[in-house]
Amino acid sequence: MDNLENVKADIVLDTRGLSCPMPILRLKKEMKTTEPGKIVEVWSTDPGSKKDMPDFAKKQGDEFLGYVDEAGYTRYLIKKGG
């Protein structure tokens, strides 16, 4: 996950403070209008997101690039599939 630090996201979605299922629901809404190939970065404080985000991306046919732990929250990077 080292090189993820330098990945530039096209859209940043802040869901910090929200718990399950809102981070996934907000990501689902965002992905609906995101163009294929664009990268969405989700900020979440919910510990469940570490499992939910990759599972959801896989199910939707998107690419889960990985996550980066920050001070008190985690950044998740997802590339919209074609």
Add this chain to the structure above:
Amino acid sequence: MEKTSLRSQIGKEIKRGYHFIFIRDMPLWVAGIGIGILAILIFLWRYPWGISSGYGNWGNQLYYYLGIGKLAGLAEAPLTPWIHPVSVMNLAMIFGATGASMMKGQFSTYLAPPREYVKGFIGGALMGIGSSFANGCIEGGFYTAVGVFSTGGFMMMIGLALGSILGVKYLIWEMLNWPVKIPTQKPLDCKKTPWINWCKVYPYIGGGIYILICLSFYVYSAFDKTVVGGMAFFGLWVGFFMQRSRFCLQRTFRNPFMTGDYEMVKAVILSLIIYSAGSAVIKYGFFQPETHGIDHRFWMGSLLGGGIFGLGMVIAGACASSGLWRAGEGNTKVWLAIVGFCTVYPFTKNAVKSTALGPFLGKGVYLVDVLTWTWTPVFYLAFFLAWYFLAVYNEKTEKFVISL
């Protein structure tokens, strides 16, 4: 050559075992098996597993010591929370989740936006009302009810699905029309607290919690409360399996309508196959009376209660069981849901028990009395297969997924 003394080998094995049990991600199906086996043990130990009466005990304390015990039908002081068996089990589930999340490095207490706390309280209160109607929460009223052949479990399942649809519709409406604002304050970081780096201390506290609760069994035994000590022990490991795998009964009913995901459906079906097979042996073999656990209000209570509970759990973001482990890992919104549940449940439970509402909502019906031991296993097989295939079909087609 690598050092291979007995001491170094034991040390390596302990480290490997610790990592395997407490750090490595646990698949949901493993938790499904673990919880199914624990549910059978709890049934043999005392009575089929339930959660809501533990919440009821906490609420009863509030009613009694505020001097309004009559509203909850209390004639005398309730058992203290550290003696009431279900309360003890619930507390052990919370601490089991706290310990597990601390060892895994997942423990974090973060503040939610104010409206989320209001939703937590209202959702918890709805769960309290639903549990009173069904005479059990999603755990006792659905999971255990199905596990011990109480027909109310199947009715509550329908109610839970309908309530979840309403709840998901509300969350989508809120997100599109009245979105919760994200707080601007920085989240808490356990590495940057003054004096101590809590992130480094947490695993030791977590391990300490596990040792203490296991030892508490002996303390309870010393005071002639062995049964209560066993409940603490079982609660600890239920909390462990649930937190480590994020086993959330709410997800079973919510996610098929939200994303189509059916991973929890598979885990719950697996768990219920184990639980129901075990309880069939227990009941058929007369190890415990057949009537144990057949107290769910069939059919109106289970259906209505399931609906109200389902709506509440989706709004609160946790059900009765996942509320305990999520509260344990630091989710502050869920703490308010527990307060909401405890505040409302004693009153509504008493109202159902002491008015005409009780008979109207129904009474426990034992499925084996209706279908006999010949047809009950056939019915269960058909039920599990139908549920599984419906969930798979929905995942592939998103037929029942509520669109944004």
